[in-house]
Amino acid sequence: MPLPEKLQTLLTLSDNELFVGGACHIFADELITFFQDQGYLFCAVEAERWIGHEDQRDELFESKSLAHVLAVKDGVVVDVNGIIMKESYADEYYEKYLKLCGPTRYFRKAYFRECSRDELFEIKVREDEGGPMSRHRLYLHPEFVNVASSRARLLIEAEADRFYVGSGQFRPQKLIRNTLDDECWEEHYDD
Numbered sequence: 001m002p003l004p005e006k007l008q009t010l011l012t013l014s015d016n017e018l019f020v021g022g023a024c025h026i027f028a029d030e031l032i033t034f035f036q037d038q039g040y041l042f043c044a045v046e047a048e049r050w051i052g053h054e055d056q057r058d059e060l061f062e063s064k065s066l067a068h069v070l071a072v073k074d075g076v077v078v079d080v081n082g083i084i085m086k087e088s089y090a091d092e093y094y095e096k097y098l099k100l101c102g103p104t105r106y107f108r109k110a111y112f113r114e115c116s117r118d119e120l121f122e123i124k125v126r127e128d129e130g131g132p133m134s135r136h137r138l139y140l141h142p143e144f145v146n147v148a149s150s151r152a153r154l155l156i157e158a159e160a161d162r163f164y165v166g167s168g169q170f171r172p173q174k175l176i177r178n179t180l181d182d183e184c185w186e187e188h189y190d191d
Helices: 005-010 015-020 024-034 054-059 086-104 117-121 142-158
Strands: 041-050 062-073 076-079 082-085 107-115 173-177 185-189
Touching: 005 142, 015 024, 015 142, 024 041, 024 062, 024 076, 024 117, 024 142, 041 117, 062 107
Parallel strands: none
Antiparallel strands: 041 062, 041 107, 062 076, 076 082, 173 185
């Protein structure tokens, strides 16, 4: 099956954009594989939000959806941005989601839960412009997974120290926004 145009476009993005905007599950999988004996687990960020315009939220229903996949170990989460304290990540994710999605997808809260590889990578949805997907609508087209996995491996191998959670050997970073229009997170370390 040919790679859909939507996924071809995703693969033209920078590593950071790709692994926060459509292939986070693939990055987490490669990270957990790379550090396979270190105790990393899959962690899902689920967003609870109102559907519709903010003015009408009392009349509309809540929706829960998987919003991001990370690796977790010893109270910290790890994604393409590096190591982040769980509590800090939830706050920053809340602000990022509101700014990117605007009032038409009013965000209420985010929460973490452990999840399994099977839950993320089992094909449940086949008919979509992005090809095969998981029940959480994560892209699972074989060519997309293969290319994104290769890119994730190269990045992790080149910058393993940035993603390694050791016993007290890391400096948690906060993610902060540069401007309202900037979609990239900038890394800042706590001293």
